[in-house]
Amino acid sequence: MTVPLAVTVTAKQRGRQTPAAKAKAEEWGLPFCSFDRADGIPLSERIGTVADAFxxxxxxxxxxxxASGSLYFSPGTAALRVRRIGKPNQDEDVLVRLCELQPGDSVLDGTLGLGSDALICAKVVGPKGRVIGVEASLPLFVLASEGLKRDPPFPDSAAIDVRRGTALEVLRSLESHSLDCVIFDPMFDLPKASTPSFDMLRRYASHEPLDEVTLAEARRVAKRWVVVKSGRYGKEFDRLGLTPLNLTRFKPLVWARVPPSPCAAGRGSG
Ligand SMILES: C[S@@+](CC[C@H](N)C(=O)[O-])C[C@H]1O[C@@H](n2cnc3c(N)ncnc32)[C@H](O)[C@@H]1O
Known part of the structure; x- marks a missing residue:
């Protein structure tokens, strides 16, 4: 019987990295598989027989x-955006503009994925700022949290505090008006054509749509803005009663920005 997800090491790292990988497997509650690579069976042949994914x-x-491919953390997609920040003749990054991000700000990214938006926020808020990234999918949490440890944010960035769980769980643990901004980039209800790596991310991502309770918690925790991204042709904003901002007319994305709620101080309910 196969398990959905297991941990292993590459043949070259066997021995050297096995203790570290085993410890991580235990931390994540996943089985660790130690293969005798001398038998010549490639990992691809273990996929579907031992585990659906490794x-x-x-x-x-x-x-x-x-069985369909591989996915790893790379800060590359954020690098282009980071290079443009603050440069003359470059359009301001939409996320940075909508959040009105400044050095020293604090941001919670409720849909971390592989961390591009969080890396941009970390760069803009700088070392005196704070970024929390929340990821519900275990394999994506692993790639982001471990990748960000190996490849720390761009120079003069805030460290990103990666948490596993749902945005709602983490928001509920936070004091009212304790962070400047909360951002959401949920999986689109109508997926657009994408790259093989985004297709793979999509297979492992949580597809729970953003709900009213999470949005209300985000408005309780934020001091300045809650910013939400969605697909231009999706129905998310209608469902949540959000008004799309007319920012990027020919792009497949739409954005909405919601002010904080005028609620009493304290932690969330539940
Ligand atoms: C479109 S991706 C985010 C991409 C990210 N903004 C970036 O720049 O790389 C959405 C991610 O949010 C995660 N996600 C969706 N709903 C979530 C929730 N309620 N709590 C935590 N993570 C969530 C998905 O698993 C997926 O990895």
Whole structure:
């Protein structure tokens, strides 16, 4: 019988990295598989027979492998956006503009994914700022949290505090008006055409739509703005009563910005 997800190490790292990978497997509540690679059976042949997918620790960090491909953390997608920040003749980053982000700010990214938006926030708020990233999917949490440890944010960035769980769970643990901004980039209800790595992220991501309770908790925790991204042709904003801002007319994304709620101080309910 196969398990949905297991942990192993690359053949080259066997021995050297096995104790670290085993400890991580235990921390994440996943089985650890130690293969005798001398039998010549490639990992691809263990997929579907031992586990449907493997988190594999290699010399360059963790990779998620399944029958359709592989996915690993790379800050590359954020790098282009980071390079543009503050440069003359460049459009201001929409997320940074909508959050009105400043050095020293605090941000919770309730849909961390592989962390591009969180990395942008971390760069703008700088070392005196604070960024919390929340990811509900275990394999994506592993890639983001371990990747961010190996590849710390760009120079002069805030460290990103990665938490596993739902945005609602983490928001409920926070005091009212204790962070400047909360951002959400949930999976779109109508997926657009994408790259193989985004297709793989989509297979492992939590597809729970953003709900009114989570949005209300975000408005309780935020001091300045709650910013939500969605697909242009989705129904998310209608369902949540959000008004799309007309920012990027020819792009597949729409954004909404909601002010904090004028609620009493304290922690969330539940
Ligand atoms: C579109 S991706 C986010 C991409 C991210 N903004 C970036 O820049 O890389 C959405 C991610 O949010 C996660 N997610 C969705 N709903 C969530 C929730 N309620 N709590 C925590 N994570 C959630 C999904 O598993 C997925 O990894």
């Amino acid at each position: 988190l594999v620790l290699g010399g360059d960090g963790w990779t998620l492998h399944d």
